[in-house]
Amino acid sequence: MxxxxxxxxxxxxxxxxxxxxxxxxxxxxxxxxxxxxxxxxxxxxxxxxxxxxxxxxxxxxxxxxxxxxxxxxxxxxxxxxxxxxxxxxxxxxxxxxxxxxxxxxxxxxxxxxxxxxxxxxxxxxxxxxxxxxxxxxxxxxxxxxxxxxxxxxxxxxxxxxxxxxxxxxxxxxxxxxxxxxxxxxxxxxxxxxxxxxxxxxxxxxxxxxxxxxxxxxxAQLLHDNIAYFDKLEAACRAALARGVSANPPEDADLLALVGLAYETAVPPTAIWQNVHEYYRTHGHAAQLRAMLASTAAVQ
CATH class of the missing domain: 3.60.15.30 (Metallo-beta-lactamase domain)
Structure with missing residues (x-):
């Protein structure tokens, strides 16, 4: 940028x-x-x-x-x-x-x-x-x-x-x-x-x-961010229970591995769905990777 x-x-x-x-x-x-x-x-x-x-x-x-x-x-x-x-x-x-x-x-x-x-x-x-x-x-x-x-x-x-x-x-x-x-x-x-x-x-x-x-x-953004991370945690807990590694390989498709696309983790309105592609893909994948590690650490 x-x-x-x-x-x-x-x-x-x-x-x-x-x-x-x-x-x-x-x-x-x-x-x-x-x-x-x-x-x-x-x-x-x-x-x-x-x-x-x-x-x-x-x-x-x-x-x-x-x-x-x-x-x-x-x-x-x-x-x-x-x-x-x-x-x-x-x-x-x-x-x-x-x-x-x-x-x-x-x-x-x-x-x-x-x-x-x-x-x-x-x-x-x-x-x-x-x-x-x-x-x-x-x-x-x-x-x-x-x-x-x-x-x-x-x-x-x-x-x-x-x-x-x-x-x-x-x-x-x-x-x-x-x-x-x-x-x-x-x-x-x-x-x-x-x-x-x-x-x-x-x-x-x-x-x-x-x-x-x-x-x-x-203030709704605070609650929407909370809901986003709650959804990530639930999806990552389910993925770990299926045997997904807490530290997947760098080239792993995190969205497919965990089974949570960005579009379903955020509100369906245009302001959320029309964000820069990075947040929908690489950024969301980075969040999933962090959540896998964080969730596994406390299980």
Whole structure:
């Protein structure tokens, strides 16, 4: 997938007007929350250029004593590679403590080097910049009129966090849920990811916004993601009972082996059925492989 420095301001679709949504299409949505005390940027796009475009849009709100804060939901490139722009201004960047080592891991630096070679116009100037204010499981930001509750929701990544605002019953789920599904980095992360989905669904938020889903999809996506993984688990348990290996060969046809096509694992509506081919085939197969391993590990 190629990237761009385009940032679009997303028209409010009925959520609280103090939440602004920005889109680096077709990759990711990020957010800003305008509270009485703070302007809080939630994730920083893919580089300093896109981060600066968010800054330009929120700058008029930095009046009446408001301070600027940044929150990273996790260390993935499309959520944190704009950190350097805000760090250069001395803006505090809040993230989970477990995220800090990720910025210097060999896999992270190798990925940066690869995309800098492939797309220098986008990534050449990126400097991996970790958060500067750290928390473990939860952190509360008292914005005066709004309370921002940062909640650890591991699974997609070990450092993932979501953000809940009780005064307006609004949840920013980040990548804990996605259309058509979130993906755990490893099979070991799959149970935690499902627990995080259940944790967020139990909040019963009236408004839920995501980084990789339409803004109007609502809280139902949490329940649909839960149902997807429940169907995968049931199919994988049945496959294991038939003698299917918990670790099939790399060239195995996982969809045929387990007997669960993508089309039957998700809702029958167009928004689910018309996703990119990757999610219907290779991505779904990767989910089945992870579920086989995860299910076998606890049997």
């Amino acid at each position: 190629s990237h761009s420095n385009t940032v679009e301001f997303v028209t409010n679709g009925g959520w609280d007007e103090r939440i602004l949504v920005f889109r680096n299409a077709p990759l990711v949505d990020t957010f800003a929350i305008i509270s009485a005390r703070y302007v809080v940027v939630v994730d920083t796009m893919i580089n300093a250029v896109t981060a600066e475009k968010v800054w330009e849009r929120i700058r008029p709100y930095l009046v009446n004593g408001r301070s600027l804060l940044v929150v990273n939901t996790h260390a993935d490139y499309d959520h944190s590679w704009g950190n350097q722009f805000f760090a250069a201004m001395g803006v505090p960047i809040i993230g989970r403590r477990v995220s800090v080592p990720i910025f210097s891991e060999p896999d992270s630096t190798a990925f940066l080097q690869r995309v800098q070679t492939d797309e220098p116009d986008i990534f050449a100037q990126v400097v991996l910049t970790p958060p500067t204010i750290l928390y473990d499981e939860q952190l509360t930001i008292d914005g005066g009129d709004l309370t921002l509750q940062l909640l650890a929701t591991p699974g997609h990544t070990v450092d993932h966090a979501a953000l809940y605002i009780p005064e307006i019953n609004t949840l920013l789920a980040a990548d804990a849920a996605e259309l058509p599904y979130p993906m755990a980095r490893t099979p070991a992360g799959l149970p935690a990811m499902r627990q995080s989905l259940a944790k967020l669904a139990a909040i019963n938020a009236a408004t839920v916004l995501y980084c990789h889903a339409p803004t109007d999809i609502g």
